[in-house]
Amino acid sequence: MTEYSSDLLRLLASRGYIHQVTDAEGLDALAAKQIVPGYIGFDPTAPSLHVGSLVQIMLLRRLQQAGHKPIVLMGGGTGKIGDPSFKDEARKMLTLDTIGSNIASIKTVFENFLTFGDGPSDAVMVDNADWLDKLEYIPFLRDIGRHFSINRMLSFDSVKLRLDREQSLSFLEFNYMILQGYDFLELSRRAGCRLQMGGSDQWGNIVNGIELSRRVDGTEVYGVTTPLITTADGGKMGKTMSGAVWLNPDQLPHYDYWQFWRNTDDRDVGRFLRLFTDLPLDEIARLEALEGAEINEAKKILANEATAMCRGRAAAEEAAETARKTFEEGAAGGALPTLAFKRKQIAEILVELGFVSSKKEAFRKMSERAVRLNGEPIANLVRDISFEDGPSEFTIHLTQTATISLGKKHHGLLTPQG
Structure with missing residues (x-):
């Protein structure tokens, strides 16, 4: 591992965040002598970010933990276009109302990971619509567009992927990387931003912004x-x-979020503890060395810590207690996903609870006798569950709340509709 002098790069390297650095020596020297404002952009394509964005959120958290200033850039402007990087097709165009509502929803999750305020290392949130919406086309082409080489832009993997597959890449999308490079220039001017971070697929866009800032x-x-x-x-x-x-609780219940981390593959436990929790490295080394059934304790710790960071400690404890009751006592805990109805097809129930992705898959699981009601396998011929009429050959009649399960990892509650 490279030896760094700054707390920032030492922290990022020790926990496995670094893939590439444009000028490691220069950034290391800068971070060792001053507070470095750094940003990551998030386009509001949905009401919530998901776990796939969490490593970037944690990267901003690590930046702040090392004494530097995180800038959360919401893509109110770029979200009107959509990042084409490594996408098979163009994103659907969002209305302005949808973009605004998505930004408002996404904002809430960052408060769990970062400390916002007016201090030197306090996080701030900005929206690139504040400057992108005001651009005039001809001046922008003259002042900014002339610094971008089409030849070079065509060489980026994110663009080549679409072109090699003979999939359309619109002029609208092609402009995305120019706008992202311009974001870095604007943040450098407005907030003294000296660092952009992102996933490995953003390397070309980041380099564009660096070169633009240097040239202009x-x-x-x-x-x-x-x-x-x-x-x-x-x-x-x-x-x-x-x-x-999803990270937002209104998009995914606390229990399901906790259970995602609890179901981590044994081989990923140590890596995920380093990336997604604040546990000390020596404690993580101890936990990832556990073998056999003991590794399950490390998974519970991962689930508790990751859930507490995103949803709060109370939510993590509630989810853990629900899991304990469900798996260790065989009882139904209160935080399981719940479905209320009068009569419903079992395949629909499995899809609506998120246990399977389609009714076809549900029918296959049912034929395998993998679906259980109150711990008992559901017979092959049964197709419906009802709270409103008596039992029949193809219907199970329930009079009170019941637990439905698929395998060992998926559990939910069925309740009568009011």
Whole structure:
């Protein structure tokens, strides 16, 4: 591991955040002698960010922990276009109302990870619509566009991927990287920002901003990217069978968020503890060395710490207690995902609870006798569950709340609708 003199790069390196640095020596020297404002941009494409964005949020947290200033850049302007990086097709265009409502919703999660305020190292949140919406086309082309080489932009992997697949890349999307580079220039001028961070897929965009700042203002700025975070089985971080693992509680219940971390692959426990918790490194080394059934205790700690950071300690404790009751006592805890109805098809229940992604998959699980009601496998012929009429050959009649399970990891509550 490279030896750094600054607390910032030592912290990032020791916990596994560094993939590339544009000028490690220059950034290390700067961070060792002054507070460095650094930013990451987040486009408001949904009402919530998901776990796939969490490493970037944690990167801002580490920046602040090392005594520097995090800048959260909301893409109210760039969100009107959408980042084409490594996407198979163009993003759907969002209305201004949707973008505004998504930003308001996303903002709430950052308060759990960062300390905002007016102090030298307090975090701030800005919106690039504040300057991008005011740009005039001809002056922008003359003053900024002339510094970008089309030849070079076409060489970026994020662009080549789309072109090599003969998939359309619109002029609108092609402008995204110019606007992102301009964001860095504006933040350098407005907030003294000297660092942009992001995932490895943002390397080309970050380099564009660095070169633009140097050419236009003669300012030295820096970039850091994180490695692509995948699970041990090669899956994309934050994606599960039932969809994205959302950070906002109104998009995903506390218990489901906790359970996502509890289900971590044994091989990922140490890495995820370093990236997504504040536990000391020596304690993480002890936990990741556990073997056999003992590694489950490390997973519970990971789930507790990651959930407490994002949702609050009370939410983590409630989810952990629900898990204990469900798995250790065989009882139904109060924080399980709940579905209220009068009569419903079992396949629909499994889809709506997020246990499976389609009714076809639900029917397959049912044929495998993997679906249980109050701990008992549901017979093959049964198709419906009802709270309003008597039992039949194809329907289970319930009179009170029941637990439905799929395998060992998915549990929910079924209740009569009011």
